[in-house]
Amino acid sequence: MSARIYLSSPDVTDREEQALVAALRSGWVAPLGPDVDGFEAELAAYTGREHAVALSSGTGALHLALLGVGVQPGSVVLTSTMTFAATANAITYTGATPVFVDSDESGNLDPGLLEQALTDQLAAGAQVSAVLPVDLIGKVADHAAIAAVAARHGVPHVVDAAESLGAVRDGRPAGADGVVSIVSFNGNKIMTTSGGGALLCDDPEFAQRVRYLATQARQPEVHYEHTEIGFNYRMSNLLAAMGRVQLARLPAMLERRRGWRRRYRDLFADVAGVSVFGGEDGVGDPTARTRDNFWLTSLVIDAEQAGWSADDLRRCLAERDIEARPLWKPMHLQPVFAAAPAYVNGTSERFFRTGLSLPSGSALSDEQFDLVEQTIRQFLKERS
Numbered sequence: 094m095s096a097r098i099y100l101s102s103p104d105v106t107d108r109e110e111q112a113l114v115a116a117l118r119s120g121w122v123a124p125l126g127p128d129v130d131g132f133e134a135e136l137a138a139y140t141g142r143e144h145a146v147a148l149s150s151g152t153g154a155l156h157l158a159l160l161g162v163g164v165q166p167g168s169v170v171l172t173s174t175m176t177f178a179a180t181a182n183a184i185t186y187t188g189a190t191p192v193f194v195d196s197d198e199s200g201n202l203d204p205g206l207l208e209q210a211l212t213d214q215l216a217a218g219a220q221v222s223a224v225l226p227v228d229l230i231g232k233v234a235d236h237a238a239i240a241a242v243a244a245r246h247g248v249p250h251v252v253d254a255a256e257s258l259g260a261v262r263d264g265r266p267a268g269a270d271g272v273v274s275i276v277s278f279n280g281n282k283i284m285t286t287s288g289g290g291a292l293l294c295d296d297p298e299f300a301q302r303v304r305y306l307a308t309q310a311r312q313p314e315v316h317y318e319h320t321e322i323g324f325n326y327r328m329s330n331l332l333a334a335m336g337r338v339q340l341a342r343l344p345a346m347l348e349r350r351r352g353w354r355r356r357y358r359d360l361f362a363d364v365a366g367v368s369v370f371g372g373e374d375g376v377g378d379p380t381a382r383t384r385d386n387f388w389l390t391s392l393v394i395d396a397e398q399a400g401w402s403a404d405d406l407r408r409c410l411a412e413r414d415i416e417a418r419p420l421w422k423p424m425h426l427q428p429v430f431a432a433a434p435a436y437v438n439g440t441s442e443r444f445f446r447t448g449l450s451l452p453s454g455s456a457l458s459d460e461q462f463d464l465v466e467q468t469i470r471q472f473l474k475e476r477s
């Protein structure tokens with residue numbers, strides 16, 4: 094591996110290696126097996142769900158979650174504009190159209206604006222088949238408020254918790270909200286199976302249907318009978334073996350990221366015009382009933398007040414081979430979704446302009462973090 098310092102690189106140890114080798118030697122080299130079953134049970138327990146279905150990606154999990162709640166071609170799905178493209182891509186896979194809704198000051202979907210958007214879409218005659226909020230950068234959205242809006246209009250609430258596994262809000266774990274939710278185990282996430290995801294739900298029939306759709310919709314016939322289009326979305330038993338170790342290590346990995354958050358908070362505490370993105374995060378109290386998983390620590394920089402911009406700091410870090418990135422470019426600004434309806438209030442565009450995510454991974458060594466800190470200190474000194 095290069096000396097480059099990434100935002101969030103995979104954190105793997107000998108334990109993952111041993112688990113992978115053991116799974117390989119067990120003969121379960123398939124998208125099924127005892128590690129898939131074990132991983133699903135452990136994930137369900139961790140997120141407070143009845144069922145987890147391990148899949149090949151978070152995007153695939155989103156696709157099946159939307160199909161599972163009955164999203165149809167020609168309908169619309171209301172979703173956060175402040176997200177990664179995978180959320181909106183999965184909506185388009187179903188033949189539905191995404192309708193983007195802006196954020197509140199936490200960066201997550203604004204429930205008041207959602208109410209307006211939903212009312213407006215229904216009045217215009219749209220068939221609204223789901224509401225799909227995203228837990229942005231490690232923070233659980235206000236799902237109680239969002240669920241109330243969705244329920245008032247009789248629309249299913251599906252949660253994209255790809256970035257929030259390990260976080261809690263009012264004591265509820267990320268992934269516990271919605272009729273169905275999904276998490277991701279991509280290489281850059283809080284824990285990884287190199288690639289993978291899972292769907293979480295409480296209804297056994299929902300879970301069973303997702304397993305069926307994820308294995309090519311095979312009818313229980315010896316000759317492979319098919320009555321519907323299916324998908325090849327199951328997780329390999331080898332990767333599930335790795336996932337079990339990562340899940341067991343998750344509290345420690347989260348703790349390490351929390352430590353970086355504390356240091357960034359201290360570093361920028363007295364810097365005018367700079368705040369840590371996302372507000373209340375429970376950084377000082379690991380038992381707080383609402384807390385981040387600290388997946389990424391991001392700054393919000395008011396360039397006028399600070400005298401420098403998010404891009405100035407990004408360029409300075411890049412010179413030392415340290416990765417930093419803007420917050421997600423809102424989906425309503427993406428050329429590919431230019432035709433999709435959007436309800437905007439300026440918040441996501443402001444965060445995109447002023448936000449910067451900094452190296453936050455649990456695999457960062459103390460020396461690497463020290464280098465990031467020193468580089469930032471030097472930058473601040475030069476700019477003050």
Ligand SMILES: Cc1ncc(COP(=O)(O)O)c(C=O)c1O
Nearest residue numbers: 150151152177179255277279290
């Ligand atoms: C908000 C969000 N949704 C969905 C995904 C898709 O997950 P995956 O990469 O596992 O397909 C990601 C991350 O990649 C994400 O950040």
